[in-house]
Amino acid sequence: MTLSFKDQLDQHGAWRRDFALRLKRLSEWLGENELQDDGVLERLRRLEQQVRADKxxxxxxxxxxxxxxxxxxxxxxxxxxxxxxxxxxxxxxxxxxxxxxxxxxxxxxxxxxxxxxxxxxxxxxxxxxxxxxxxxxxxxxxxxxxxxxxxxxxxVNHVSLDQARELGFWHDDLPEDNPRLTSEGQVEIPxxxxxxxxxxxxxxxxxxxxxxxxxxxxxxxxxxxxxxxxxxxxxxxxxxxxxxxxxxxxxxxxxxxxxxxxxxxxxxxxxxxxxxxxxxxxxxxxxxxxxxxxxxxxxxxxxxxxxxxxxxxxxxxxxxxxxxxxxxxxxxxQLPMLELALAHGTLAQRQRILRAAVAAGVAELREEAAHAIQSRRRELAEQMVELKGLRGKNSAVIRHMQSRIEQEQAEFDESGARIHAVRSIHLKLLRQLMELLGTAQLRGEMSELTYALRQPGIKLGVKKAYGRTFDRLRANLQRARAISTEIHAMLGSAFRQLNAEHGFSLQIPREPDLQRFEHDIELVQRSHLQYLGVTNMLRMAQASFSDRVVRALTTRLRAIHEAALAEVELWNKSAAAQLDAQLRERRRNFARRIEAVDRIQKAAATLDDRITELAGHEGAVQGLNGRLAELTAPLLNPSATLARIASASSAEADDDFEPSAAFHQPPLKKTA
CATH class of the missing domain: 3.40.50.300 (P-loop containing nucleotide triphosphate hydrolases)
Incomplete structure (x- = not known):
């Protein structure tokens, strides 16, 4: 509890470097083992970017x-x-x-x-x-x-009164707030x-x-x-x-x-x-x-x-x-008192929020990877039972099994139409959601306020215009939350049905937290209403000043809506990538099963070889869970990592992260 602001920031920087390196190792391992679909890749990239860019x-x-x-x-x-x-x-x-x-x-x-x-x-x-x-x-x-x-x-510059007014540094109605005049009657401005x-x-x-x-x-x-x-x-x-x-x-x-x-x-x-x-x-x-x-x-x-x-x-x-x-x-x-207050107040709170957020992201990644590993183990076990059942069987039985696998494959392919229908409904709702958070919608909701702010003279009704505008913005976010909840429920139902029918291990991603963006909107409204005191209301009589207020507000609101859109896009990508990955894996599995039966039909000795081969793969897949836990444990427990960093000898460190090439490479082919 006696760490100074500098010490605590140093430890935070060391944690960020350690996190980036471990995240890169996790990404490389997921790629090598074909557990890194597009959704996982995007999550890893965003987690790394979140830690890299945190200020x-x-x-x-x-x-x-x-x-x-x-x-x-x-x-x-x-x-x-x-x-x-x-x-x-x-x-x-x-x-x-x-x-x-x-x-x-x-x-x-x-x-x-x-x-x-x-x-x-x-x-x-x-x-x-x-x-x-x-x-x-x-x-x-x-x-x-x-x-x-x-x-x-x-x-500083020295300018005329007219120039000072135009630049926003001189107000005839606020003489006590104006800068001093020089002996030549000019105004000193930055x-x-x-x-x-x-x-x-x-x-x-x-x-x-x-x-x-x-x-x-x-x-x-x-x-x-x-x-x-x-x-x-x-x-x-x-x-x-x-x-x-x-x-x-x-x-x-x-x-x-x-x-x-x-x-x-x-x-x-x-x-x-x-x-x-x-x-x-x-x-x-x-x-x-x-x-x-x-x-x-x-x-x-x-x-x-x-x-x-x-x-x-x-x-x-x-x-x-x-x-x-x-x-x-x-x-x-008493300077050390201030440094401690900075370190253990806001800085510590900010760091706790960041570490909790990235730990939650890693937990979701680990859960998805674990489900994929479990699905792979189940399919290997089913193939093993299937092949062991062929021992001592004649060629007619083997041909029958091959026909049955081909029929299962055809039925699976037919289910693609139903999956496509689910996706169509999903994309339709998603477009509605993204339109609500889009730039055009934001511009429309702000039109009344923009008009009110850009009117000449004192803007007596501007606070009411602010209130109505922010009420509409909050209502839009609430509608967006309702649509995201509907999409989430629909995906959950579809994923459960696919899991039951085809033995998938689809796990619906966590619904995007749009409520926190409502809180951000509240903060923006509060800061603007606080800004509209008597002094600034007089300043806003100037058209150029009002225009800067409009632009500042638009910039901040656009950033909030873009962040909300990014959350929705990541959620959508995670769900779609997970489904695509399991569809690809199932099709590859059908191809492997047909190939194995075909080889067995041609040479009986191949059956035992294939069973031995599958047993080896099953053992390797069982080891994946242990390695996954080993790679993610330090990322999930920031406190333990910080304790290790604090106890280790401090070495001079460069805060520049290594470029994470693994985030941009296709997964390596797995020998099977």
Missing amino acids: VMVAFVAEFSRGKSELINAIFFAGYKRRIMPASAGRTTMCPTELGWDPEVLPSLRLLPIETRLQPQGLSEWRQVPERWWQVELDVKDPAQLAQALEKVSE RWRHALINIPHPLLKQGLVILDTPGLNAIGAEPELTVNLIPQAHAVVFILAAESGVTRSDMAIWRDHLSVPAGETDSRLVVLNKIDTLWDELSTPEQVQEQIDRQRSTSAEILGLPVERVIPVSAQKGLMAKITNDTDLLMAS
Whole structure:
């Protein structure tokens, strides 16, 4: 329970590497033993992708001059023995900045010009246009060059009042929220709209993404940041100044962008930074601590949080302590308390969810493979009984058996028409389900809200339009759930009938969990309604701002619907692939039986040879279950794997996974 944020993330990265390697071995073994149909292959690929691409995003949010960048330096970059993120006095991070690691991209700082706000594309769309970003290559071995390059995130432009209005930084109705005017009557605004920092920092290589956001004015002016990026962060660290507590602008950020219901506060941490400003030589340590505790409890009460979610810290002293290896100063800074809260709160919760999800996926794979092995064993046993019954029989009996097998094959082929009919009904319902979750349906359901948001002036009825739109979206998901339940019941009935008639071992895949997407829709609605406070309602009087809100909302909802569609497609593919695999196996089995009887008819000595051969195959198939359990046990028990990783000697590891070629190769032929 004393693992720091870095230690726990390191262990999580080691688990991800171990999982990817074991998943690859499982895939290769399934292919070698012809247990890997298209559905299994797709599940393996998605499990690997889920673990490979998993990110833990921590968003740091604060008004200006709260020490946010210094806190990021102290937690993540003290190993450079200097400041990396700009953290001088005054406004430093002027634009939202994401720090992460993509091995496909060179270490670099990419900056999106602020002028792109004048165009309709949202941030997610600009990410797909790399040529519009201004790029600076980074030398990660030169901390001075790295720090100098990152100073660019604090660059500003000076523009006229009209330009500031057009870009969303000046509002005549909100004079107290406007940036300062220069002596020449110009407005100081960020030079960049968004920054992406790509560096192979050990924590970033383990899947950490840091989102550094500027103050209230810049947060409110970028809807996609507020309603998409911050709500999706796994942890949000909100920084206050210890000497001032919760100010009016702090409260505006919290109320409009960060507050959550009472039962969902695990994803929120509040940092009372700069507690060193309260260290007073004229006060006793006990008096100083009483003042910190009082400010902590007051802040927690104002924000509606448990007091343990408010952590007092001195980021500057913590950074200095790490650079100088001063243990006493580090403990006085209380920075380790914050790191532990991050590690054992949101990070641990996120990791538990991921590990449980992949373990459930592996459990389904193992169950399907076990059913296929059992089916193969049963067919081998039936062939063995059949062939042993031919001992001592004359050629007429053998010919009769051959005719009976051919008749069984013909009857089996005739059942294909019934299977085709079941598939036709299944595909018809599936098309209805996919249309409900498709882009065209989403666009239609959003038409009223889109129209309301794009009307000029103050949009007084927009909250009602939001309510009606989200009611329709939830109703669509509920209809989709009803159709998926109908398909699931129909497939279950068809699979049971086929199992009874033909001795199949068809196992209907678990029905897709569409209810969780309803929860995602609820979160989107909540974040948007929270965003529609008085301040942002005034901003939305501008057509360009409203258009960015529409695009941000559409982007998020489309992502949810695409994820739901992916679940449905995987479910459908798993069911179809399982049926196709057993049909192929049964046809091959008929061919093998006819061939064996034909060979026996021609040479009586072949009968005992074939029985011996089948006995050998039966023994090999019996061993498959043991090997399957051996390969899947570590994947099903993340806790045991983590314990092994923790107890093993820590070696320097590269988080880049080996390419899983086995996921893209056809299964190897089995000698039989």
